[in-house]
Amino acid sequence: MARGGRSGRARGEVAEICKALDHLTSMNGAKPEVIQMKRDCFQKLLRYMTQGIDMSAAFVPVTKCVALSKSDLPLKKMQYLYLRTTARQNSSVALLVVQTLLNDCKDLDPTIRGAALRSMASLRVPELMDTVFMAVEAGLRDPHHYVREAAVMGVLKCWHADAAGCRLRGLLGEVERALTADGDAQVVANCLYVMQQVGALKVTRDLVVSLLNHIHSFSDWAQCFVLDIVGDYSPASEEERFDILEVLDFGLSHTNSAVVMATVKLFLNHTAAFPDQQSQVLGRVRDALLTLVSGREHEVVYAALSNTLVLAKRHPDAFAPLFTDFYCRYQDPSYLKALKIDMLVAVTDASNAYDIAEELSQYIRDVDEQLARQAIRAVAAIALKVPEVNGILDRLLLFLGYEKDYVTAETLVQMAVVLRRYPDAAEACVDSIVEVNPETLAGPDERAAYIWVLGEHGQRVQSAPYLLEALVEGFADEAAKVRLALLAAVPRLFFRRAPECRGALGALLAAGAADADVEVRDRALFALRLLRHDVHAAREVLGAPLPLISRPGEEQAAEVEDRIFDEMNTLSVLYRAPAYTFIDPTITSVGAYDTDGEGSEEGVAGQGAPTDPTGMLLDVDTRSEASAGTAAPSPTPGSSVPDLLSLSSGPAAGAGRGAPDLHVGIGFPPAPALAGAGLDLLGDLEAVAGSSPAPAQNLGASLGGSGAGAGQPMDGGIADLLGGLGFGDPTPARPVTAETFAARWAELAHSARSAQVDLPLGVLPAVQANAFRDFADHIGQAGFQTLARPAAGAAPPLAFQLATGAGVLARVALAAPTTSVRVVLEVAGPPGSNLQDALEGLQNLLLCL
Incomplete structure (x- = not known):
């Protein structure tokens, strides 16, 4: 068969699969080698479907092939995946798919029934929802717990597909009944999850007591979920709170790290309003966290250490005596070492600052440049945090003489930060800083x-x-x-x-x-x-x-850290950002919080520019007077506000020294x-x-x-x-004269480009206003300096002479208005100049008038 086109290729693959399935159907399906061949064929079928090929024509061969090997569960699961995809892609076979799944929902094997019911609930075909509802209702009453588990989760899928239909048939009521009446722990856990997802879960004392009494019957995943629910429950009395903590104390020594972290969060939440009790809980929680941090699985250690860091920032005294547990080990990956350095800074106090700084000083020898830089930043942060400890600043000064340039460079940056906090230390530091060769600072x-x-x-x-x-x-x-x-x-x-x-x-x-x-x-x-x-x-x-x-300026604001602490044991801790910043698509950064508090710094050299336009004196006047007849406007008599925006000096007496020279500096008045x-x-x-x-x-x-x-x-x-x-x-x-501009223009005339723009009549008063100063400033946004402009009050035609620092010259001429104001633009420049961009920039600015 020809395979040149897409449709031809699809028919070829469909025929290939159908032929293979027919051949396998004729073989003894009980043999292990035949079962393996069927699995391989189904994998190939699914691969073709992944490539976008419509394989609905293979429905009958697929059904026949699986019918002879019903006991093979992997084969049945692949069949269900094929059926779900085919039902969504091809409505003509949807009824056949549903009938096949309904037959399997009545199978004697509960595993087959549960898998078929899960596939039924995943169809999400509107025309078939009534049939799906009936199958889910039957599954909720199935005698086997596995089928009920699948049916409960099927209710959530049906809710997302047709919430009104779920309410009409009372499926949520069935789930709520199973929550209190079902004897299987996993079914109850699924019911909890479904009710929470649809917003119908009511956490009552009876529910909490029931969950705590059966907490050991739940799986690890279900225990984490139950702990989150109980953590949001507010005990009615102190005795009830102590009972909850006593029952759940086993979670701190659990083998699963997720259960440990969920228990830690619950203990902290339930004692947050009781400082005396929380100080006792911190000792118990700290031991559990240190056990996780000392584990061998780096990914688990990273997650546990990230949560420990959040806790240590809130309660550094609890972890300060155990700072040696957070020293970097040789076999630790770089991301774990970086986190441990942050942890060392968080637990620093006057009693351990020198020892921690001594340890961090060893890390600058690491082959990882980023880790060495972070160690230097950590030493500087300690110097800011505990200034009463001697020797920290001496460590930074020693780094200035290190043989690696990046160590010296990072040290210099951090020394500037320290001097911003403690200017009195300049006497001991400045001489060492000045000895640094600026050529080594890249x-x-x-x-x-x-x-x-x-x-x-x-x-x-x-x-x-x-x-x-x-x-x-x-x-x-x-x-x-x-x-x-x-x-x-x-x-x-x-x-x-x-x-x-x-x-x-x-x-x-x-x-x-x-x-x-x-x-x-x-x-x-x-x-x-x-x-x-x-x-x-x-x-x-x-x-x-x-x-x-x-x-230090990179520290987060207190309100951000509080939000992250409240969201402990979630992705917020790993991302170091509140959940709304990566869940809500309308907000994408922590910048929604005001982090420019007292501690935030603009930069060691004050590089930030003012952002308040009403408080700036920088409305750049990029013009110069091209003729003696155009005088700079004088301040309004009696005005108490000097005009800082008009600094033109007028014609200079020194202009006659030597040959005239064209001044084309961007945005700069004549000298x-x-x-x-x-x-x-x-x-x-x-x-x-x-x-x-x-x-x-x-x-x-x-x-x-x-x-x-x-x-x-x-x-x-x-x-x-x-x-x-x-x-x-x-x-x-x-200063530029008309003769200078004309001579230079004549030299560049061979490269000139021109364009025309028609503007409404209403722009002419705007151009003439304020002695053409506003128009000159407007043109300056394209990087052009106004070298010459018409005298104040001049009538059309109007001519402007412009230049850029790259040597590009321009002429703008506004003709006398008729039905519109025609503006002719001309630009010329030396070889290599981007005249087209200059011309388009001027055109865009004129169209914005």
Whole structure:
């Protein structure tokens, strides 16, 4: 037969199976070799069904083949799987399937009856539910317990398929009757499960007493389920509570770890409101948990240790004397070692802190880098947890000289965390930290921590300004986190050692304001504009002391830990997250809790950016004036709020030095001319803020402090002090003129691309509003700096000149309106520029007006 098409192939496989089944039917089904051949054939049949092939045509051969080997239970189970799948896929044979299963429900063998009834309840074919209900009702009254077990679980399946039909036929009432009247423990356990799943279980004192009296008759699974139910029961008296605990005490020494954990949870729940009793229970529970933790099955040990960790965080005193039981063993897998390290931190107190730190110090030699890093983090966490113990900080300092770079790097990160909590320890630590070669720090976290230490404690280090200056020189090559750390550290040190940090600060702000990363650029512009507005205010903001932290930032919030404790002995413990975070699809992380409490930290270098748009001074003004006729708008007379968003310096007198140069830094205003060549930084500030500068000698005193150059007179006044903020040192950038833009455009004209956008008439007032400043800011979202724009009040046609830090130029022209406003876009750039993306970015922004 041809096998080229899907349908042809299916017919070929169906014929193959039918032929094989007919052949096996003609053989003696009592022989073991024939039975094995039938099993193999059925496995092949099921494999074809798994591949999506419709095998319903083989129904008659399958039935005949099994009829001669009814005593073979594996064969019957495979037949039932085939029948269930066929009934759902092909309604034409559904009635035949049901009749076959009904016949087996009357078989003399209870195992066959139970399996057939289980398959009947699993059909879930709406047209056959009446027949299924009748079979389940008969199964609930079957004399054999195995059939009743299957029938009870069949009620739950019927409930999911047709809840109204179950209520109408009173199936739940039958299950509730069996819960109290049936003499088989497994049937009772199944009844408990079904009633709980449908929300109809009522936990009464009589039910609890009955379950406890027969607790030893249940299987291990059923015992766990009964323990969960009894754990939710509230005893009416103290005597009743003691009776329950006494009856269930056997569970703490049970051979099954699941029963042990369920018993532990019950004991903790029933004594939670009685601290004196719970302290006694903790001793008993602790021994049971330690027995599980010392087992040989790593998976069981991990689950038990995870629950023990949750308990130890709530009651560390109970486990502190036994901290040696949680030392890592050589044969432990890495995931178990990591959990034991967490456990050691949880049980640390003043009596064992040094011994635990000594043990953790040995783990940094482990070949697993992640485990070594976790051991270092654990030592730092102990230093934060028990500061009164001497020697913990010395351990961290010893790690700085370790021969492995990742050990030094992680130690540096943790030292920064410790200094955030105990700044007084800087005198003993900073010198060792500064000796670290920053070239050996490869990751952004450790480089940011190193920079933070220099900025926060640089007054103790003679070479701190020069170390930061060297890092500023490689600003463009650093990760965004490191660049943010530099923008936080250099200004902080500047207010303590201004003369030495002036050059580094100027170069840093120039590079940061031209950065492609929005957060970095905004942070740099914020610092620059704040310095221009008020140096004293800048000192209060940029040099403000950081708040102390009380615990490592990766620790969970207390409310999260409480929720996990309440859900002990569930997956919440393994996932370290409340159940709703991985069960409810609308919430997917623990972030639903507010974990940014006192102990959470933004990062050792303060890398996080402000998120409140109403409190930010960073509404980036990415424009520069292209002609002398376009003046920066002045503050509103009488306004008490200075305009920090308009820092354009106007035409600079120094623009005539040498050939004109095109400044295309992203989001950065034109460079102010240095002192003696036009407006200096102070003069620009005065024009914008409308306030008088502070006297140079007063500023020198206010910016003085420890370190070299502190308190020295600052020759040249504020303009000289902040002269390092000139963005062109050693080659200052010059304002762009129309001639410069035209010349550059002519060079790139061969690469130009253009597009047109038609906008509604209503956008024209929005473009013209606020002297075109809002429109310029809007265009800046695509990474373009507005180099030239029409004068305030200009009428269409309107023309804008734009540029990016990658050298891409753009022209935007808005024609006089007719039925719409036609906008013509043109972009050009050097070889390798992504002009299409630039063009599409501008188009998208225009369509959003």
